[in-house]
Amino acid sequence: MTATTWNTRRGTFAQTASMAARSLASIRNNPATLIEFFMIPLMILLSITFFMGGQMMGSWQDFLQYAGPTIIVMGLFFAIPTTGLGLHADLKSGVFDRLTAMPVSRFALLGGRVAADMVKHAWALLVVGGVAFAIGYRPEAGAADVIAAAAIVLAFLFCASWTMVLVGLTAKTEDQIQTWMIALLMPLSYISTAFIEIDTLPDALQWVARVNPVTAVAESVRGVLAGDVSGGYLLSLAAWCAGTLAVFVPLSLRAYRRKLMN
């Protein structure tokens, strides 16, 4: 029978892709979920721009031009707990028991979820970016720079999502994941230059804002879109990203093994 002649070891990458396809297949079965992925970042963009923009910069149009891209980044950042929630739900169902008892790379089981969520983030970025353009945002840089900025945002989200993998694996309840989201993402977002200028902050917080990875991504994106690449912030972002992966990928794999063995 054909079943026994398959090459038993497709690479980790191929297995990750299969797992990602699995997480995304539910979209095909239920296309309405496509709307859910961009609702949070879209509402954050629109509400901050229209309700706060005028007060912060005189007109919401000026505010959109200054802070639009970084508010999109912040909105997408707020969506990363979906990775933790999705993984948590997977682990509670019997699916992961079956998959874990199969000769499948442990990395693929976790990485597949992250990869699928990256597709969702890319989709949300496209939609919300399109809306920003539609209401008047105009990048100063060219198309290639816009694509580069999008790539920077997605790389940032990819690295940040691995923190949520660990949270999803170790949290006892979904409420805990939500709590972590507020406790971690809110201060990171607000004590950054996502939509305020650094010298408006108290001195102590200025230091936090300067080393904050959200500042690094915000300034990198802002710089690239203005055609004025700031090497310092890009470097800082790369360091944050590499550090996060170096810590959270092994910790997540370890947490996964531990969760199983008990």
Add this chain to the structure above:
Amino acid sequence: MRHAIEVRGLVKAFGDVRALDGVDLTAPAGSVLGVLGPNGAGKTTAVRILSTLTHPDAGTARVLGLDVVAKADEVRDRIGLTGQYAGLDENLTGEQNLVLIARLLGASRPQAKARAAELLERFDLVHAASRPAGKYSGGMRRRLDLAASVVRRPEVLFLDEPTTGLDPKSRGGLWDVVRDLVAEGTTVLLTTQYLEEADQLADSIAVIDAGRVIASGAPAELKRMVGGLVLRMRPVRPEALPQLVVLADGTIGAAAKIEEGEAVVPVAHAGEATAVMSRVTQAGVDLASFGLDEPTLDEVFLTLTGHRAESNDEKEEVAA
């Protein structure tokens, strides 16, 4: 001959609860081992250890000669698992579920599709192939779950309470599928709470209670041990109960008892029951009802342990 499953002195504790307290099991290749016990006996824990999902605290477990801890990857390559809770993605259709498993196991896309189609046909799920698994009935879900665990034809298949919660018809259908797999040479370890299920499918049965094997042997041996069938008679007038006991004892020399308004008579075979019944009829005792029962798991336990099978859901929760 090498055993497909060999378990020696397996111990696993969850906090203060010793889910497994020194369990030994063996199953020759190609056989069906039934692990029979109530909720919380440790069945699920044993299956999880054998399928590499949990590490034991002590003892050894080998599958196809491979240690499940040291050689976990190789074990995973050769087993299939149908857990107590369906291992399906409820958002995916039946076909997508099977294709995913096949792809993860190394099949190309066309190979995966072909294998999924083959299994859907075999497990009578073609009509539901493009429906999300979450919308399946209990019986269909179990069949899809079983199909998913044999995508690459495992040498050893673990089935954790495969028919719990199914109606008798679905249960019978699932038994047929398991028999087919065994006929093709698969070794099966199945846990169950139903003596009948173990009797129908297993070549040998291990009865476990509170993490220990309290009896093991072929189904026939086990049934002999627990006394075969039980004749129950409920007289119209409760005062006639002692008379029924005397009649039964006088006819076949059985140790009849009175339980909850019924005379309960252990009999070796249906013929003895007929003999008792005709004696009762001759004596003119009117019966409100009567019946001939297979011994239940409760009676097996009562005989083997002296206590009833206590269902302890809380403990199983910890073990799961």
